[in-house]
Amino acid sequence: MPSRRGRSLTPADAALWRAYAATVTPLPGHELAPTASPPAEVPPAPRGPDPSPPAPRAPRAAASLHVGHQPGGLDHRRWKELRRGLTRPERTLDLHGRRAQEAWLAVRRFLLSAHADGVRCVAVVTGKGPAPEGGVLRRELPHWLNAPELRPLLLGAAHPAPNQGVVHLLLRRRRAA
Template identity: 60%
Template sequence: MRAKRLSPADLALWRAFTAEILPLNGHERPPAPPEPPAAATAPPVQVAPTPSKPARPAPPPEIRVGEVPGGLDRKRWAALRRGDMRAERTLDLHGRRAAEAHLVFRAFLHRAAEEGIRTVTVVTGKGPQPEGGILQRELPHWLNDPDMRPLVLGAAHPHPTNSGAVNLLLRRRRTNRG
């Protein structure tokens, strides 16, 4: 079996560690292990350049209920937050289980976006206080799903005391002009 050699860093660490240790009476300090021979330096490895990939558009920033999103003017945000923007559609999720509510919410939001609707209200209910209901806690996660996030511009409760409903401002549909 071949003896393992210590690296120069290990040797330096061992010497620093044992420098202040006194040997027991009648014993001597063991000799330092031999230093390994200096290794020949290898030429630097050249890495082949990787072909550049087309730049992907950055994903939209995360939606947080009640926080001003980027790209939305103050007047429109204030109207959404106060509930002044009349919802064109409303989805009431009361009494649904989370998995079913998630599927219904996704279908509702995709349909609204396809129809060019700009404002919708999603009613989750307040749930048991103080932590709120499961739907109320899950809605922000649903809004930030990769296929849902590009549809939503902003989200706000229509009134500070009504945490059981959320007004959503949807992005305008892009039309291909050709």
């Protein structure tokens, strides 16, 4: 199996790949071609005592959050309630009159505090801004919500109909320690 760089898999690597691929159901039309010769047996890796503790698993990166788009992991009923404004926010942050850096710090502090207190739904008021592109805060808020320290806290974000100057955020439940 030559690769793009001219290298090929060793027979042991090819056999290992075939063994793994046999455990997966391929999509229609993407089945593996039969091998010309039977795959060679791959010797098991030697297992000895491991003096090092197992490495902790890295948390899975959450998908980007888009205001107004239903995220994975949020059921349709709850999404519809959030989008229509039926889920009432327990706290509100008004960003009117703030500069971008000041607003970012306020949003970060607000969301971390709300999540720590177990709040499920909050509202962030950015205002509509000048038409047609909207204000700076309204444009920047989705970027702020996808920041590495905030994205894991959020389930969904939507403008409650018909108000485009407010974003309702559904926060994840806190995990028990």
